[in-house]
Amino acid sequence: MDLRTEIREFLSSRRARIAPEQAGLPAYGGNRRVKGLRREEVALLAGVSVDYYVRMERGSLAGASDGVLEALASALQLDEAERDHLFHLARQSRAPRSPRRRRPAVAVRSTLQQVLDAISDAPAWIGNGRYDVLAMNQLARALYSPVLADPRRPANTARFVYLNPATARDFFVDYDQVAGDAAAKLRMAAGRNPHDEELIALVGELSTCSELFRQRWASQDVRLHRSGRKRMHHPIVGQLDLDVESLELPAEPGLHLNIYTAPAGTPTADNLALLASWAATQQTLATELEAHNG
Template sequence: MTTIDLRTEIKEFLSSRRARIAPEHAGLPAYGGNRRVEGLRREEVALLAGVSVDYYVRMERGSLAGASDGVLDAVAAALHLDEAEREHLFQLARRSRGPGGPRRRRPAVPVRPALQQVLDAITDAPAWICNGRYDVLAVNQQARALYAPMLAGPRRPANTARFVYLDPEAAEKFFVDYDRIVGDVAAKLRMEAGRNPHDEELIALVGELSTRSALFRKRWASQDVRLHRSGHKRLHHPVVGRLDLDVESMELPADPGLLLTVYTAPAGTAAADGLALLASWAASQGQDASV
């Protein structure tokens, strides 16, 4: 992959969202039993959104430059877009309105020393900082121990997407919900592609994963998008065993594009005991927090 074509992204995203909605789920009568298209027709989306058929067809062909926020909202409602999908649509529209611009190299760079100090001050929970490409840029000691299987490789920066798709045997052992993880990773990368379609490092990563992983190609083609938000992650650590953790991901306003992620467990649970054991193990190994 040498580029992420914006018009193609728009076309495939809108058509894929349209294909998943049956007419009856949109409150429309399904005339006849032999529909030639999966999901809604373009004219049905236009009707639901309150725009002309010609206008919606132009949108789905990749032309969002002239679409107002009101029209985008109407299309999002017609297609039953969730929060992440709606944000992705608006990001694609914003990129359409601005200059295309050349590909930009946005290499992973070390985080500010003050941010590493923040990580090091979090002593009771694994915490790390990554970017939208899943590059792991900084960790505290517990995160270094928690993600030891992923950080064991020599390549730096370590990258969660590469681990998940290019080392599937190890990733399946580590992530209890591996099938969900592979979908989430591809969806969040596609969300990042909508924000930064000219990011040279992101283009290279997507190209590498597409070339080397049939599973990634399948997940990428789904056009799904996800936000980095709070959630739960179930891991099987090779030293301390099963860990069911709560995850909080927060954007860093002073460092656009960076995310702070912290893993915790309720007091008194087996996972909390596991994190305490993990901290003891990391200290006994003399592990530092470098990545």
């Protein structure tokens, strides 16, 4: 991942989506050769010289102050995730060049696993910006059993979505949205850690093996990890319409605690209870089998 290329493609893609009238500018002439805003129009809106904006769009953000970045974000009508991504790219531009680095495998602390295990009525798991599943409680293991069918560890939900699309489409009711969010959150992670070797390898693998991922990655879209709704069709209990809370763990930078719940008395709550019962049965059978083999 070349940082200058990332900056150039991100800024040009955001510029291309804004029509002059959306920015309050007159659209002179009916035959514009440029899709969206021209560079000089962005420079005008951001209050910088055309030459300065051209240098920024060519990948040079190292000298841009926070005030200039804020003005640029306003001119390009960036949302919160896009603004954060722009600032991360600028921060990386200012940092000394460093080689690719393999980050050490994150071992989730035993106390965090205890927290997960204490959440007995809701699936809960801890993941990172690469979509690695690092720790789960029993109900999350039951919920994500299709994802865990891949023997590779740590399990990775982005890999499941893009490299096992037939199963993933059956599992995620809103597959297209899930796929778009996965690529956009990986793009966000790349802006924060462009030298993360494992992230680079994952993006390379997905790009090589999935045309859909290549399309979504090329869109330059970014997303924040946030709360929302996730609809799944589980092979054991059927439809689950789950509320998702994704919480940052301040003591573990880059990790998120994800908890899935449903209002009491709803069909999804009933199906979660059924899934918990099934999971407990599977655990009992596994324990009995281990005792017998032992």
